[in-house]
Amino acid sequence: MALLLCNARIQLTDTLEQMQQGTLMRKVKSKSWKKQRFFKLQDDCMTIWYQSKRTGKTESAFSISDVETVREGHQSEVLQSLAEEFPPERCFTIVFYGRRGNLDLIAGSAEEAQCWVQGLRQLIEKADKNKDGRMNFKEVQRLLKMMNVDMNEDHALRLFQDADKSESGTLEGEEFVLFYKALTQREEVLSLFQEFSEDGKKLTLLELVDFLRQEQLEDEGTEEMAMELIDKYEPSETARARHVLSADGFLMYLCSPEGSIFNPQHRALWQDMNQPLCHYFISSSHNTYLIEDQLRGQSSIEGYIRALKRGCRCLEVDCWDGPNGEPMVYHGHTFTSKIPFREVVSTLGKYAFKASDYPVILSLENHCSMEQQEVLAQQLKDILGEQLLTTTIDGHVPSHLPSPEELKHKILLKGKKIGRLEDTLDGPGDEVPDVSDDDNGAEAEEERRRAKKDKETLAQALSDCVIYCKNVSFRGFQEARSHSRPSEISSLSEAKARKLIRDAGNEFVRHNAWQLTRIYPSGMRTDSSNYSPQEMWNAGCQIVALNFQTAGTEMDLCDGLFSQNGCCGYVLKPPFMRDEETLFNPSDPSSREGPGPITLTIQVISGQQLPKVANSKDGAIIDPLVRVEIHGVPADQAHQETKYIENNGFNPRWDETLQFQLHVPELALVRFVVEDYDKTSRNDFVGQFTLAFANIKPGYRHIHLLSKDGTSIPPSSLFVHIRITEPPGPEQD
Template identity: 65%
Template sequence: TTLHCETILKVNIHLNQNPTGFLGSEEFVHFYKMLTQRKEVVELFQEYSSDGQTLSHCDLEEFLREEQLEGDRSQEHALELIQRYEPSDTAKANHTMSIDGFLMYLTSADGSIFNSEDQRLYQDMTQPLKHYFISSSHNTYLLEDQLKGRSSVEGYIQALKRGCRCLEIDCWDGSSGEPVVYHGHTFTSKILFKDVINTVAKYAFKTSEYPVILSIENRCSVEQQKVMAQLLKDILGDMLLRTTIDGKVPSVLPSPEELKGKILVKGKKIGGLESLDADNPVSGEVSDEDDSSELRRDSLTTESLPSDSKVSRCVHSILTKELSDLVIYCKNEHFNNFEHARIHGKPYDISSFSESKARKIIKEAAADFAQHNARQITRVYPSGLRTDSSNFCPQDMWNVGCQMVALNFQTAGLEMDLNDGLFSQNNRCGYVLKPEILRNSEQQFNPDKPQDRKDYCPLILTIQVISGQQLPKVNNKVGSIVDPFVRVEIYGLPADQATQETSYIENNGLNPCWNETLEFAVHTPELALIRFVVEDYDMATKNDFIGQYTVPFSCIQSGYRHIHLLSKDGTSLRPSSLFVNINITEAS
């Protein structure tokens, strides 16, 4: 982190004058305060302080009411904050807050832009599965690209730790009679199916107690399908859902609450739940999602593939009853058209689309797609052409209510920032209740015309970007100092997509001050995500990424707030932060 040259000079002078060559405890505190002094916070503090030295509980109450918009809660909350953040016992006893306590409050979870109430489990978890966005992973076993990358159970561990609730398992015949998992028709390494299931059993519910869905791409022979089924039953035991929760054919899917602690298998099924007594396997295509075939068809020739992959593009196989019987509420079903799905679709049918097919449908019939997704679950997965395991923007799919938008979790970037941002709410449990406009199958919602909805109420989001704190260096060269600027990006319906940025500050990563105001009109706030990005300006080359933070619009707190920045892979960059003032009003 860059430091004030003046402060460093003072420290060096003092050390040279001090015969011990060390700072005493009081001197250390003094110099620490010099380094961390926040002029903009001091000015705000003094604006509300009656005596210029402290905030009485009445002063703090006024600040919470006028600036943080806490209303009736402000008096009680003021006393709570003094007890929680004021470091001086004397000040606590007098119900006052010092500048140190005020700064501690502003940089705490209570002073964060993300409303802490929305970080707990606050949503209704008793609605049918179709009414939730479900954190979903694609090619979960891969740690790198999908041509020559390494497969590892670590991919499943990391996805589950990030709250992912739908994992993909591509299953193929192994040479020793044991099924293996890898990206078929490529040079990716192979791992044992049983190792994947053992990993799932161990980590499935460490982060979230809500159901895990195993999206199985089955390319195995009859013999090894039977092995798969037995491994699922033996390893997962009572966690594996093997029958409907009430023993009856569902008219509607159960809720995440009803499926707590359960692991569901998603895949092809012989018949439906109405024909659980089917005795014989049937011949047919095992999966609709042959993205390995798509990759082979569009980007490779058979000569460039491993010898064991030079097979017909049209994959047909026998599905065994043992594996079929484990598919309960998540049956893969080919999508014909919306009318066919409306008439013949079952509650437990799940249709899968490549990103290109989904995008085409959104362009041609977004309102119909949204209505379909209010009735049934849709999974969207990346194109097979993404051999580098890159991702598509998930927001387009969420706009029409697609529940399972599967991304390559191993690939950091904008798309995973959005995914992490959406699922950072609701205790990071991997399930986010869709907005009411996307849950009502009787009321048509058109993402291209948000103004047509009955309760249309656009909002104005005003963001004063005040300052930054202790921004990390992006270049390790001696003397390198960042020239930071802030970009604010809005992701949501097409009408809400917008980007604005501040000017850049030369050579200051310690405490750059912008004091610039950005303003956005947001037409459908319940679907919008706000992404704050800090970059190092460079006139000659591409700007360097410093940090980012993505938050659902509905979870933003008004007032003076800190934004604690995250790295490119989503880990904390504390103490790096932005200080902003947020104001949300109805559009006139």
């Protein structure tokens, strides 16, 4: 709240005034892409617009709250490459939170660069500090508009006058707190509080226990939990001492992690990490080095840093011969820029285990000559050292894949390998039958032929780095079952995977119970768009590679699935997908043994301080609606939405109930989307939150919304009531 107050009262310095007049600077994407853009700070001191000098068209805008930091000088790959052309004092980089690419800029002079660097830092700092000041009614109205509140002027004036205890015509300190409390009065929470409170003023310990049991369906240790909640969220010391919860404390609890729709216990590592790798869904990125599109986008180690920071555990690297014997990484036969393989490996070594301790798979697309393949192997070993897995964990041929727990802090290379894993091990190879034992020996002959061909095109040193993830062509489930090994992996295009799901869904699920499968986007997706990962997860595919740089529903689903289990990048598949004899077929929900469908009932009650639509020029108040989407097996795919509320992004009330049937709840993801209704064109995105059905807590819950690129946008939330109804069990005699 004080943050909002401070934003409304930013004192304009010369620097900010200069930024408001606007500055012509070069926006740089590569050595050859340097275009002039006119940058301008808007009157709200929170938004920066920039437009093309040539066309005068506004190209984009960003909010100060999107900016993580400002780096001076040549502190990005692009600006480093231009070091000889432009001095460091004219260069700076704006780094954003989330998925948005950095903005590299070159000012016309060192003074202009300084003005923007200092000004941006000042604004970021102001957005971080809680400074109080005085506000008159006009400033309060401006603040309300910034906060997406379209309030009747008389009503706002009445609240203002009630809060202005000193009758000075301005609000300060405590007065502003009073005004804000009156403004944010949550009637729906108050009436819920009064329902359980005998005197309407407080919840006793037992009344709170009743609420937790009856509504929140908390059944274990509820008295201890109630005590903890009072200690943690009750603002009044007296009430805390008496073990009671005031209406303020009750609201604070409901807005806290304990009152969230996401089960807080599932935020931590809560799954068994000792099963074979193929029993997990693994967070996976495609063309990780790209931070824009597939044809002329920029290749950058920033792509690897971002993916690894988000818990991604399978990264892709495309290697090609480079100058001076140095292999390079880029998207072949396109205009994308290039980065040395050495830099990618150093970045991997540095960031691999910052967000998660569990293994990282490096998917190598090798287009290099024999000489440069030797360099690849050498660089992997020299730079990664102990982190690179170069032998099986026990020195024996595996009869099944090791677990994430056994492979902690290890980097696994996925690529081609000469011959079989047992050929490179000293240990006994009797766990896997030799193909030459076959009746006619034709398979053995074929295997020898393939090994000979690989030997001609693959450097032995690089082959030796591939242990548990040997790339093999997929030649049908029958052949895989007869001849493949757990340490082999096939990569399939999205189209091929879809066909297999359609034609042989159950066989695909069984195959994925003992061997890894990687799915990658169609080559036609030159704009780096994504396919839906859900249909691939439905078949048990573990490595479903997405373009992490592209925001949208598909990445929301990916973020939603992997936001559980300590964000470690591994999520255990349901039991019926880990059984090699399973009957489950995603297109036939009745093939999953167990009770019938469960019913998910969601009452969408209200919204709180929803953000304005990005790039909305006139700063219009939104007309919000809520859409709930179920992503799961085909029979569960569904969506429903509420009506829209006119002109209220601050505290809209819907009070509408939506209901869904889930046949395979273990695979379902639930996505809540808020949109700004538009009768003439497509609705605009406002915020979203996605989570696996398994992580939902029933009862009265807040949903803390995320922006388009997956970053949080406090204090924006939805208030809902969730009920999950299991089907009745078999009748008792």
